[in-house]
Amino acid sequence: MMRWTVHSERTLYQDPWVHVAAADVELPDGRHLDHRLVRTATAGAGLVLIRHGSVLLMWRHRFITDTYGWEIPIGSIEPGEDPASAAVREAEEETGWRTIGPVEPLLYAQPSPGLMASEHFIFHASEATYVGPPVDDFESDKVEWVPLSDVPSLIRDRRITSGTTMNALLFAIVNKA
Structure with a gap:
């Protein structure tokens, strides 16, 4: 071995x-x-929220790479919190959309295991309701429902570059989540 x-x-x-x-x-x-x-310090949990053929994404600036891109909502799992609850909480805090109904596991990822010990638990949901502006309004410039069919071209055009977002969206497309 x-x-x-x-x-x-x-x-x-x-x-x-x-x-x-x-x-x-x-x-x-x-x-x-x-x-x-x-x-x-903590694992991350994210949510791929797809309804009516569109996915809820955030347009974010990442200062480390000085780039902008579309990302799914994702954040840290708090002590004592289960990953699915963290994904739902983070999505609402970052987007203003509250998940309704079942939240199902989509995938588990280790973003860069050759350098970093980091875990991402990603979930899928298909129903949500808008509850107001994001609590964490510093997270993104805008939150939009983006047609799932646009994802491949957004990746090709480098408007989706986050590895976890890319993995989750491509996995959702292939598995018709």
């Missing part, structure tokens, strides 16, 4: 949200690497 062995790990930086470490990793052929890794 091609399993890497971690011999030691040391913290380079840690705060309540992120832990950056260096690990002494032995490769299967015996060579050692001084590998970096990032652990997030």
Whole structure:
């Protein structure tokens, strides 16, 4: 088996949200690497809300890459909260749309497992009602229902670049969620 062995790990930086470490990793052929890794404090939960052939998306600026793009609502799971409840809560806080009816698991993703220990639990729902402006109005410039049929061209045009959003939407399209 091609399993890497971690011999030691040391913290380079840690705060309540992120832990950056260096690990002494032995490769299967015996060579050692001084590998970096990032652990997030909590897992994330997101919601793909599709109704009438459109998906609810947020147009966001990401300062780290200085780019804009469409994303599904996603955020941290609070202590004691189950992932589905977190997805519903985050969607309402970030979009102003409250999910009605069943919320079903869609997919589980590890966004960048070669560098980061981060988990995303993504759910699907098909009914929602507008309850007012987003509580977290700093999250996005706009919230819109985007035709699901536009998703491939939005990806091609780099207007959807978030890996978790891309995975979730393409998975939903393929599985006719």
